Amino acid sequence: MTLAYSPTYMAPRNEAGYYQPDELVDSNHKTASDSGTSLSDETVQTVDSSVTSNSVEKMEVHNHEEDNMTQYLNDSSTIRDYSIDSVYSRTLPALSTTVISAPALYVESMPGKKIRDKAALAINIWLQVNEEDLLQIRHIISLLHNASLILDDVEDGSTSRRGRPSTHLVFGIPQAINSAGYQINKAIMEVLKLGSSECLEIFSEEMDKLYIGQGHDLFWTFNTKLPTTEEYISMVDYKTGALFNMLVRLMAAKTQTTPPITPDLNHLIILLGRYFQIRDDYMNLTSGEYTDQKGFCDDLDEGKFSLALIHALENTTEKENSILRHILAQRHIANGMSLSQKHLVLDILKAAGSLDYTVTALRKIGQEIDFEVDSIEEVTGIQNKPLRTLLGMLKV
Template sequence: MATTTTTTAAMDILNESTQPFPLHIQKETPYASSMPSLAPVDYRALPESDQAFGGNGAGEMVVEQEQDLELSPPQNELANTNLPRSTTAPIHAPFQYISSLPSKGVRDQVVAALNVWVGASLDVLPQIVSIVGDIHNISLMLDDVEDASPLRRSRPSTHTVFGIPQTVNSATYQLVDVIARVAEIGGSECQTICTEEMKNMLVGQSLDLHWVQHVSPPSVPEYLQMIDGKTGALFRMISRLMIAQSTHPTKPSDLNNLMMLFGRFFQIRDDYANLVVDQYQESKGFCEDLDEGKWSFILLHALEHATPSNRALLRNLLMQRHATGAAGRGHKQLFLGVLEESGSLAFTADALVSLWGEIEGEICRVERETGTENRLAREMLERLRIQR
């Protein structure tokens, strides 16, 4: 009967009240006096959801004691806009990796040789070397992704270590950083130089990728235009930045022709070395251009001068590589044999000797223009001579 009386009293209170519950139910009320074990309840502390009800038995209500309301630590963190900066380690790691790989140091040699004529401040030269070097490494990161190259400088390519998404993101971040650094050393003029030549690099790469994708060989002039963009642009960037930062009275107006010849020489020399130089094969892999489906100067010569049967064989090898995405070692040996039989390797070696002579002639021309003999340029060129 006590339980019935208590329940009836509680229902009477609920039915008769036309106002919201009072903030506190004092012990004097009939409801509280019938349940002396309950402490006063602050209804402000009750959550407005079904989760406010529960307990160990039917009809039992779980309530919170009256207390000051405070935000929990997670809620405080959500409102905190003064958090420390997030770590940049993941975005730097791929770029730091490729920057740590061994390099031939060609850029340093080119800058030192050109400055004999240009006379740029020694304070700015390290910044130019750093900027151009970073742009080169960025391009290598992206090239290796686009070409699916497994090796770079005898080590695993960046994307095979960090994955494609992180590699692309890191390269993009570094590119934005480089553009900001360029503005610091030379303002809008140097920014224009860098953006123009970076666009040329990307256009050159786009042609290379287009020909691979469509298994469509370019003409030799088209191939040289691609090199002038993809490789020559980086050399032109060096000379143009140096000239822009020089106040030397006899500096050359431009060195674009020399830089484009250097770019062509380096690209064709790399194509040649990939097939015949053991050390290069260890660095990039044996006959990697066939794996990537690239059109090289050597291959273009073979397609034009091979016998009809060998020409058909080369096209079949290229189409098979396009279908499978790679070439087996036996296919590469067959490919190399056709190039040798077609005289394309010997022709390319002769072409490099001729191009070497053109570079030497251009060095002589700039020496006459500036009135300054350039021993460093000649020493660098001598180290690049093709030994036959």
């Protein structure tokens, strides 16, 4: 049989579905006759028989492979051996907390005076909380304090904290905020370990006050709205006083005095919170140590209303009042003050007697604190030298 070349030629298939031998042409579509040879009928039959036999064998192998695959897919134990499937079905190890804790550990490593921690040890002379509970309470306050430092720097746009870059400038704002939230949640878990519904209620109440106080502070700054002195002190009672109040209230809830009667520390703690915040604002404007740690008059960059600035805006001349307000407006636009602007603000504060006024206010609060300590010592019959030492460290 001789095959003629045709570009549209389709060779017939046999019963097994394979092309007949007349399909066998080279890559150039040349037939056997093109190469000078021809296939006899006997040769064609032999080749056809061979192809049919091979096709049957291939079908048997194919069917056998399909049976094996069906059996494999139906075998659930075999599927579990696949690593990609085992990830979805088995219990996985817990994620490390290293990443989320890193920003908080960074801020905790910064040098600080640890005023609240020292206050806890001093006040425990009166409240006599057992060592385990006291350690737990101190840890709670530390977690919250570190979280508040991270969030304060983000919200205030601070670039440095205690001589180092602010946490969000090292780890980024998203990680910093997430880490702060994690610390707050850890603090809640630590409160639960105290095993008292009263402690959980105390935590909730004081955290509520802290957020409210911070909200007012941020509102005044963002809107360049001057608060009154009374509004400022109320904000301090909420924002700064909250952690002091939480500390003492948690300690009072876990006191082991016999009988369990604790001295009234409420007014003392309020005064301590006010003294601490007003002093911190004053030192930010005047202290070389604060300049080294946070930069020169960092609070002016942030647009915070300190007691000194409020006093100046309420008591300076109309001309200087106008200058102060315009500088504050420019700070809001530029998101900071230049060195010359800061020096001008300080000159106006000094001329208005606002820095001296702040020192006088601190000394008055300090005298009231001393009076409260005297009264509590008289009621309890216990002298508190550690607290007096701490107060001496904070005097201006």
